Amino acid sequence: MAVLQYSIKEAFENLLEKSNEQFYNGNYHESILLLEEAWDLIPNPKGIYCEESYDVVKDIISTCFMIYDFKKAKEWADKIFTTGFARIDSGNKEFIAGTVYFELGDLEIAKEFFSIANEKSEGRCFWNPKNTKYLKFSKVK
Template sequence: MATLQSPIKEKFESLVNKSNEQFNNGNHEDSILLLEEAWNLIPDPKGIYCEESYHLVKDVVATCLIINDLKKAKVWADKIFLTGFDRIDSGDKEFISGKVAFELGDFETAKEFFSIANRKSEGRCFGSPKNTKYLKFFKS
């Protein structure tokens, strides 16, 4: 597993901190723009920088869902599979992609992703109360 080297690491962390600040101030679009800038700093292949790449994409998707920018959420959900190569695979990537597909109304794809996520996580992916609507859909 690779880690970002200076000075890229400092610039990356600075952008992520600024993004968090913008997010906390309700400036979600600005938060996303800063995360996109941070993404571009990560060398290829981005997936070897597990923690940075995975968490960044996860945050972009979550923020896109908050502001209902489903088109951008889909673009970033597709990128989740280019991240975190060394992470333990507990279905998180599929769950994120399933949520985006669900919100886009692509229920067949959502069901497929949720099925994989459910199997890999042994059902834990639906554990959060904010995931109740996805669990209801999956069980229907």
């Protein structure tokens, strides 16, 4: 797992702080733009910067959900698999991708992602009460 160079890390964390400020002020679009800038600062291959890459993409997707921008969420769901190479693979990436595809109405792909996430997590990804609709969907034959 690589560590960001000090000057990059400082700029990266500054952008995250600004993004959080915009988020808490309800400026979700601006928050996403700042997160995208932070993403651009991460050198390639981004996945070796485990936490930074994964967390930024996860936060972008979460914020997209808040503003119902599932098309943008899909762009980032596709990128989530290029993040966090050294993370323990517990199905989180597949679960996130499944939620995006579910919300876009692409139910076959959503079901595939949920199936993989369920297997990898041994069902833990569905334990959050907010995930009830995804659990119900994933159990439909």
